[in-house]
Amino acid sequence: xxxxxxxxxxxxxxxxxxxxxxxxxxxxxxxxxxxxxxxxxxxxxxxxxxxxxxxxxxxxxxxxxxxxxxxxxxxxxxxxxxxxxxxxxxxxxxxxxxxxxxxxxxxxxxxxxxxxxxxxxxxxxxxxxxxxxxxxxxxxxxxxxxxxxxxxxxxxxxxxxxxxxxxxxxxxxxxxxxxxxxxxxxxxxxxxxxxxxxxxxxxxxxxxxxxxxxxxxxxxxxxxxxxxxxxxxxxxxxxxxxxxxxxxxxxxxxxxxxxxxxxxxxxxxxxxxxxxxxxxxxxxxxxxxxxxxxxxxxxxxxxxxxxxxxxxxxxxxxxxxxxxxxxxxxxxxxxxxxxxxxxxxxxxxxxxxxxxxxxxxxxxxxxxxxxxxxxxxxxxxxxxxxxxxxxxxxxxxxxxxxxxxxxxxxxxxxxxxxxxxxxx
Ligand code: AMP
Ligand code: GLY
Numbered sequence: 001x002x003x004x005x006x007x008x009x010x011x012x013x014x015x016x017x018x019x020x021x022x023x024x025x026x027x028x029x030x031x032x033x034x035x036x037x038x039x040x041x042x043x044x045x046x047x048x049x050x051x052x053x054x055x056x057x058x059x060x061x062x063x064x065x066x067x068x069x070x071x072x073x074x075x076x077x078x079x080x081x082x083x084x085x086x087x088x089x090x091x092x093x094x095x096x097x098x099x100x101x102x103x104x105x106x107x108x109x110x111x112x113x114x115x116x117x118x119x120x121x122x123x124x125x126x127x128x129x130x131x132x133x134x135x136x137x138x139x140x141x142x143x144x145x146x147x148x149x150x151x152x153x154x155x156x157x158x159x160x161x162x163x164x165x166x167x168x169x170x171x172x173x174x175x176x177x178x179x180x181x182x183x184x185x186x187x188x189x190x191x192x193x194x195x196x197x198x199x200x201x202x203x204x205x206x207x208x209x210x211x212x213x214x215x216x217x218x219x220x221x222x223x224x225x226x227x228x229x230x231x232x233x234x235x236x237x238x239x240x241x242x243x244x245x246x247x248x249x250x251x252x253x254x255x256x257x258x259x260x261x262x263x264x265x266x267x268x269x270x271x272x273x274x275x276x277x278x279x280x281x282x283x284x285x286x287x288x289x290x291x292x293x294x295x296x297x298x299x300x301x302x303x304x305x306x307x308x309x310x311x312x313x314x315x316x317x318x319x320x321x322x323x324x325x326x327x328x329x330x331x332x333x334x335x336x337x338x339x340x341x342x343x344x345x346x347x348x349x350x351x352x353x354x355x356x357x358x359x360x361x362x363x364x365x366x367x368x369x370x371x372x373x374x375x376x377x378x379x380x381x382x383x384x385x386x387x388x389x390x391x392x393x394x395x396x397x398x399x400x401x402x403x404x405x406x407x408x409x410x411x412x413x414x415x416x417x418x419x420x421x422x423x424x
Contacts, residue, residue: 001024001025001026001064001065001305002025002026002028002029002061002062002063002064003019003025003027003028003029003063003064003065003066003067003305004028004030004031004046004057004058004061004063004065004066004067005019005028005029005030005031005066005067005069006030006031006049006054006068006070006073006078007030007031007068007069007070008030008032008034008037008363009034009069009070009290009363009378010290010291010293010294010332010361010362010363010378010380010381011069011070011288011289011290011291011293011294012030012033012037012070013030013033013034013036013037013040013361013362013363014293014294014297014298014359014383015067015069015288015293015297015304016028016030016033016037016040016043017040017043017297017361018297018300019067019304019305019308020040020041020042020043021304022303022304022306023303024303024305024306024309025305027042027043027044028042028043028044029044029045029046029057029061029063030043030044030045030046031045031046031048031049031054031057032045032046032047032048032049033045033046033047034362034364034365034366034375034376035362035365035366035367035372035375036360036361036362036363036365036380037362049073051073051076051077051081051082052081054066054078055078055081055082055085055087058082058087059085059087063087064088065088065089065090065305065308065312066082066087066088066089066090067089067090067091068089068090068091068266068287069288069290070287071097071100071101071147071285071286071287072147074092074094074097074100074101074266074286074287075094075097075098075100075101075147075286076094077093077094078091079091079092079093079265079266080093080094088312090265090266090308090311090312091265091266091267091286092265092266092268092286093262093265095262096262096263096264096265096266096286099257099264099268099284099285099286100147100283100284100285100286101146101147101286102145102146103122103143103144103145103146103152103183103283104122104145104181104183106283106284107120107122107183107185109253109256110253110281112256113252113255113256114252115249115252115281116248116249116278116279116280116281117185117280117281117282118141118185118186118187118188118280118282119185120183120184120185120186121183121184122145122181122182122184123166123170123182124170124180124181124182125170126166126170126171129166129170129182130166132184133159133162133163133166133184134159136159136162136184136186138156138157138158138162138187139155139156139157139158139187140156140159140184140185140186140187141153141154141155141156141184141185141186141187142154142156142162142165142166142182142183142184143182143184143185144169144175144178144179144181144182145178145179145180145181145182145183146175146177146178146179146180146181147178148175149226150224150225150226151175151224152178152179153224155187162184165182166182166184169182170182188273188275188280188282189273189275190273190274190275190276190280191236191273191274191275191417192211192212192214192271192272192273192282193209193210193234193236193237193272193274194209194210194211194212194230194234194269194271194272194292195209195237195245195249195250195269195270195272195279196210196267196268196288196289196292196296197250197267197268198266198267198307198308198311198316199254199264199265199266199267199268199311200265200310200312200313200314200315200316201258201263201265201314202254202258202263202314203314203316203317204246204250204251204254204268204316205307205310205311205316205319205320205321206242206246206250207300207321208232208233208296208299208300208321208323209232209233209237209242210230210231210232210233210234210289210292210295210296211231211236212227212229212289212291213227213228213229213230213411213413214227214228215228216228216334216339216409216411217411218411218412218413219413223339223340224339225334225338225339225377225378226290226339226378227289227290227291227292227332227378228331228332228334228411229291229329229330229332229381229410229411229414229415230289230291230292230294230329230330230414231328231329231330231389231392231414231415232292232295232298232299232328232329233327234418235417235418235421236274236417236421237274238277240277241274241277241279244277244278244279245270245272245279248279249270249272249279250268250270253268253270253284254268265311265312266286266287267286267287268284268285268286269284269286269287269288269289269292270283270284271283271284271285290363290378291332291378291381294328294330294359294361294383295328295329295330296328298328298330298359298383298384298385299323299324299326299328299385300321300322300323301321301322301323301324302321302322307319307321324385326357326385326386326392327385327386327387327388327389327391327392327415327418328383328384328385328392329383329384329386329389329393329414329415330361330381330382330383330384330396330414331381331382331383331397331400331410331414332378332379332380332381332410333378333379333380333381333382333400333405333408333409333410334377334378334379334408334409334410335364335374335376335377335378335405335407335408335409336406336407336408336409337407338377338378338409339377342374342376342377343374343407344364344366344373344374344375344376345368345373345374345375346373346374346405346406346407347371347372347373347405347406348365348372348373348374348379348380348404348405349372349403349404349405350402350403351372351380351402351403352399352402352403356385357384357385357386357395358382358383358384358385358396358399359383360380360381360382360383360399360403361380361381361383362380363376363378363379363380363381364376364377364378364379365379373405379405379408380403382396382399382400382403383396384396384399389415389419390419392415393414393415393419396414397412
């Protein structure tokens with residue numbers, strides 16, 4: 001079986017690496033991929049991103065299954081296109097991807113199905129948005145309705161800041177069409193966790209839990225990013241919380257999409273805020289998380305291809321995934337200037353050999369004139385397994401000591417919540 005993975009980040013590198021280990025998989029193509037996927041055994045890059053080009057490639061190469069990493073091609077309808085040509089693909093259709101591509105759709109859907117989330121209203125005109133804000137208290141959250149590559153959410157510490165965010169999005173159109181409609185929602189307190197499931201339209205298979213670190217700097221300070229590190233499992237998701245998330249969030253979402261005539265297939269990611277054991281949804285994503293995927297797949301012991309095959313064939317009922325009991329932890333190494341204006345072209349040195357408990361997944365890396373150089377914001381995710389959070393941290397940070405490129409930025413406290421949870 002030949003597989004195609006669409007995307008070019010650390011998430012897609014991890015997917016390709018795991019899939020290449022399956023006995024049923026002959027070869028994994030990644031489109032467009034990066035310098036890490038180019039060198040991964042059993043993996044090769046195909047330099048294209050346009051859905052129509054990829055569908056043509058899948059037909060010509062006799063690709064047996066395509067897996068989609070990022071949200072943009074899903075929102076463009078890559079799954080609908082592949083299916084219309086009789087090509088097997090795992091991911092949500094364009095209609096299902098609206099759970100991520102429109103915050104308003106997602107919030108209305110949650111409200112209709114009684115899925116716990118923050119109170120909200122949506123606006124496309126500034127005056128009523130300002131009026132609504134006067135009925136709220138700070139902190140309050142202003143979100144662009146559309147996909148804004150992680151820049152669309154303002155957690156405003158004061159009402160003045162929230163008013164300014166509304167004007168930036170609705171009046172100055174700073175985010176273009178993505179911000180031409182905004183959702184204003186109440187601030188939720190608690191601890192965040194990522195809860196990701198595989199879904200075949202009716203049945204779900206929960207993946208191991210994880211937690212992401214969205215802020216750039218240690219101690220959860222600085223600007224929001226795509227994610228500076230992650231680890232799995234997330235201790236905040238106790239067995240009780242897990243059961244509540246399945247009952248109150250995941251099953252109503254999957255049943256709701258099926259009832260609407262748009263059964264959800266693909267990975268479904270609920271970004272949760274957990275407060276005193278009660279989960280509430282911050283957002284749905286219609287894909288795996290990045291960097292959460294790296295630690296999750298480091299811990300997956302089952303054959304990933306077999307699980308995906310069950311999901312695509314509607315046979316997830318009864319499927320089970322086995323997980324390594326160890327903790328996996330990924331630290332993102334980002335380029336100088338990330339997240340605003342990452343600089344490319346800096347030479348990367350000192351990459352360690354992969355081992356049973358260590359793998360460096362690439363994202364913004366490229367090979368130029370025989371040199372490995374940075375070519376994006378998040379460059380590498382150094383992912384390690386350990387018998388405890390501290391040991392996984394130690395293994396990852398030891399490997400990082402040898403790695404270097406000009407202006408390399410990373411957090412030194414990935415996993416701090418879990419360390420504290422365990423010593424509490
Ligand atoms: P989102 O893309 O909607 O997940 O938002 C990005 C980040 O903003 C989240 O990971 C949270 O840290 C924060 N955030 C979003 N919505 C809220 C909320 N209602 N209350 C508190 N924090 C939030
Ligand atoms: N790491 C957060 C995300 O993938 O959306």
